[in-house]
Every structure is written in C-alpha cells, then in structure tokens.
Amino acid sequence: MTEPFAERVSKAEANPIFEVIKKARDLKAQGKPVLRFDVGETDFPTPENVKAAAKKALDENFTYYTPAEGIKELRQAIAEKLGKANDIPASWEEVMATVGGKQALFNATQALLQEGDECVLGLPYWVSHLEQIKLASATPVLVQTDERFKLRAEDMEEALTPRTKMVILSSPSNPTGAVMDEKDLKRVAALAVERNFWLVSDEVYEPFVFDGKKHFSPASFGAEVRAHTITVNAFSKTYAMTGWRLGYAHAPKEVIKRMAYVQGHSTSHPDSLAQKAGLEALRGPQDSVKEMVRVFEERRNALVARLKKLPGFKVVNPEGAFYAFPDVRGCFGGKVRSGLELANYLVDQALVTVVPGEACGSKNHVRLCYATPVSVIHEAMDRVEKALKEL
Ligand SMILES: Cc1ncc(COP(=O)(O)O)c(C=O)c1O
Numbered sequence: 001m002t003e004p005f006a007e008r009v010s011k012a013e014a015n016p017i018f019e020v021i022k023k024a025r026d027l028k029a030q031g032k033p034v035l036r037f038d039v040g041e042t043d044f045p046t047p048e049n050v051k052a053a054a055k056k057a058l059d060e061n062f063t064y065y066t067p068a069e070g071i072k073e074l075r076q077a078i079a080e081k082l083g084k085a086n087d088i089p090a091s092w093e094e095v096m097a098t099v100g101g102k103q104a105l106f107n108a109t110q111a112l113l114q115e116g117d118e119c120v121l122g123l124p125y126w127v128s129h130l131e132q133i134k135l136a137s138a139t140p141v142l143v144q145t146d147e148r149f150k151l152r153a154e155d156m157e158e159a160l161t162p163r164t165k166m167v168i169l170s171s172p173s174n175p176t177g178a179v180m181d182e183k184d185l186k187r188v189a190a191l192a193v194e195r196n197f198w199l200v201s202d203e204v205y206e207p208f209v210f211d212g213k214k215h216f217s218p219a220s221f222g223a224e225v226r227a228h229t230i231t232v233n234a235f236s237k238t239y240a241m242t243g244w245r246l247g248y249a250h251a252p253k254e255v256i257k258r259m260a261y262v263q264g265h266s267t268s269h270p271d272s273l274a275q276k277a278g279l280e281a282l283r284g285p286q287d288s289v290k291e292m293v294r295v296f297e298e299r300r301n302a303l304v305a306r307l308k309k310l311p312g313f314k315v316v317n318p319e320g321a322f323y324a325f326p327d328v329r330g331c332f333g334g335k336v337r338s339g340l341e342l343a344n345y346l347v348d349q350a351l352v353t354v355v356p357g358e359a360c361g362s363k364n365h366v367r368l369c370y371a372t373p374v375s376v377i378h379e380a381m382d383r384v385e386k387a388l389k390e391l
Pocket of ligand 1 (some may be wrong): 040097102126170235242248
C-alpha cells in the first residue's frame with residue numbers, strides 16, 4: 001500500500017493549537033493552576049428552561065430518528081427567529097437544523113464547491129473555514145483584512161475571478177472579534193448577485209456585538225441577495241450549548257435540499273433531544289442571552305485594558321464575538337519569534353494558554369478567548385506581564 005490515505009486528508013495539517021492545549025492539559029493533570037484563554041466557548045451554563053425541555057423530551061421518549069433537516073416545529077421556530085431578529089423573510093422549508101454551526105458550513109461547502117472552484121476567505125481566518133474549503137477540493141483565496149481586521153469590499157472584489165464560486169464571511173469574527181461594516185456587507189452582497197457566487201454568512205457570534213454596534217445579515221438585503229446567500233448560525237455560543245451540537249442554516253430551498261443530502265448521508269440529523277432543547281431556546285425567554293452579552297462586554301473591556309499595557313502587545317478593540325487578537329511582534333527577538341513560540345512560552349512561564357495566531361493564518365498574533373470572570377482575567381494578565389518582563 002503506497003498511498004494509504006485519500007488525497008483530501010493527506011493534505012491535512014496538524015492544528016498548531018493542539019500542541020499548546022496538550023501541554024496545558026498535562027500541566028493541569030500535574031495539579032498546576034493553568035488559566036485557559038484558548039477554547040472558544042462561554043463559561044455560562046445552558047439556561048435552565050432549555051435543559052428542562054431536553055429532560056422532558058427524554059422522559060417522553062423523544063429518542064428516535066428525525067427528518068434529516070430536523071423536526072418541522074424547530075424549522076418553523078428558526079424561520080420565525082430569522083424573520084424577527086435578522087429581518088430575513090424565511091419559510092420553514094428554506095431552513096434546516098444541523099449538527100452544530102460547523103456542519104451547516106460543511107453541508108454548504110460540500111454541496112456547492114468542487115475541484116477548480118475558488119472560495120474567498122478573509123485573513124486571519126477561523127481554521128475550519130479554511131479546511132472545509134480544502135475538504136471540498138476547492139481552492140481557498142485569502143484576502144487580507146485591514147488594520148482593524150475588517151474585510152473591505154474593495155479588497156474582496158480584487159480577489160474575485162471567473163472561478164470564484166463562494167465567499168465566506170465571519171462577522172462578528174473568530175478569531176479577531178471584528179464586525180463588518182454595513183456598507184462593506186452591502187457591497188459584498190451586491191457583488192454576489194452581479195458576479196453570481198454563493199455568499200456564506202457565518203453568524204454564530206450574532207448576539208455578541210458591543211459598543212451599541214448592530215449586526216447585519218446579508219440575507220436581509222433583498223430577494224436577489226437572498227437567492228445567493230447561505231446564512232449559518234448555531235445555538236452553541238448564543239445559548240451556551242457547544243456540547244449539544246445544534247446549529248442551523250437558511251438558504252434557497254434547492255440549496256437546502258442538497259445540504260440535507262450531505263447531512264442525511266453523514267450524520268443523519270442533529271440529536272433529537274437537542275432539537276427539542278433548541279426549540280425551547282428560541283421560543284423561551286431571552287434574558288440569559290442579554291445578561292451573558294452584558295457580562296462579556298465587561299470582560300472585553302477588562303482584558304483589552306490590560307492587553308494595551310503589556311510590553312510588546314498591540315491590540316485592536318474587538319467590537320464583537322469573545323476574542324482579542326493582539327499583534328505580538330513587539331515581543332519577538334531573543335526567546336520567541338512567533339505567535340506559536342510565545343504561546344508555548346506563556347504556558348510554560350505563566351501557566352496561561354492562548355491560541356497561536358498560526359492557527360488563524362498569522363504568526364504575528366495570538367488569540368485570547370475571554371470567556372472567563374474578570375478576576376481570572378486580571379490574575380492571568382498579572383502572570384503574563386511578569387513572564388513578558390523576563391523575555
Ligand atoms: C466562526 C465560527 N463558525 C462556526 C463555529 C462552529 O460552531 P459549532 O460549535 O456550533 O459547530 C465556530 C466555533 O468555534 C466558529 O468560531
């Protein structure tokens with residue numbers, strides 16, 4: 001056997017984040033007080049009413065296969081939510097429930113991309129956006145974001161070619177927290193119509209927008225744009241449900257049909273209990289979401305204030321999501337020369353984990369997820385400050 005692996009996976013690259021996480025786990029297992037700023041999930045619990053809905057569904061034996069697109073009630077609730085919260089007039093048949101936001105993206109890339117196609121992605125990127133383009137045998141075309149990490153429509157336009165089949169937007173962004181400006185979103189959406197490509201709008205951090213900024217969904221910009229747009233969202237971040245694996249997509253009916261084909265023949269459908277929980281999350285009270293976002297804005301403020309004072313760090317105030325993405329080139333020299341080396345240094349010397357920017361396409365940055373109480377943020381920054389002085 002000379003070629004044991006399929007070409008699509010033989011190109012798979014080890015995610016640099018795992019090295020740091022493994023080190024953190026080992027140190028934690030040795031009883032060391034490691035403070036984690038790497039994983040991208042909130043520390044809030046899933047709301048009680050959502051958990052109760054899943055328990056009830058379990059007691060009622062709602063434990064069997066569901067349609068590939070999810071149960072009709074949930075699809076209807078998602079369609080209603082899109083109408084009310086995102087100004088997207090949606091019918092339940094244009095919506096499907098998915099196994100996390102990630103599978104909504106996977107369904108879309110598998111259904112719409114193939115060899116020879118190009119897919120435009122902002123740099124820095126979320127690693128799964130990049131890898132899913134490659135898994136679909138298409139070619140990623142990276143477009144550098146501006147100094148505030150905003151993807152500018154004119155830069156994206158320059159990257160378009162006759163082969164461009166898709167553009168993936170992440171706003172609010174993982175890893176940078178940048179929120180795209182309405183005018184850029186509108187121009188990108190207009191280009192999707194003019195140049196006939198699919199626009200995938202990843203909105204999983206939708207509620208996490210700060211400083212009174214507003215989130216916009218491109219699919220709300222009219223029927224023509226909607227005919228080219230796949231809107232992706234999830235319960236994971238908004239309702240603190242990362243482990244439940246529930247997300248959703250909105251797209252033209254014909255696209256949903258093809259995406260359901262991919263899902264139906266891979267994971268079948270999202271977990272039946274999670275679907276009932278998701279229904280309650282959408283239909284029940286939304287106070288927990290508002291409270292979580294308020295707390296995250298406080299945390300953002302606390303972390304950014306500290307990062308600004310760190311020697312060698314340059315930070316852009318992130319307007320959304322729950323990440324900061326400082327430029328750490330000022331720390332490079334003797335002991336560290338890259339984000340990865342700095343991340344390793346901080347685990348070793350400060351017992352603080354951050355994601356090396358290499359995982360997002362930049363060796364000059366690190367990513368910090370601030371899903372942790374303000375007191376922990378201060379303790380971690382005290383340790384990082386001390387470690388940096390010894391660099
Ligand atoms: C930008 C972005 N999109 C999608 C996802 C996937 O979310 P889920 O856990 O619902 O699959 C993530 C998770 O980190 C993300 O950061």
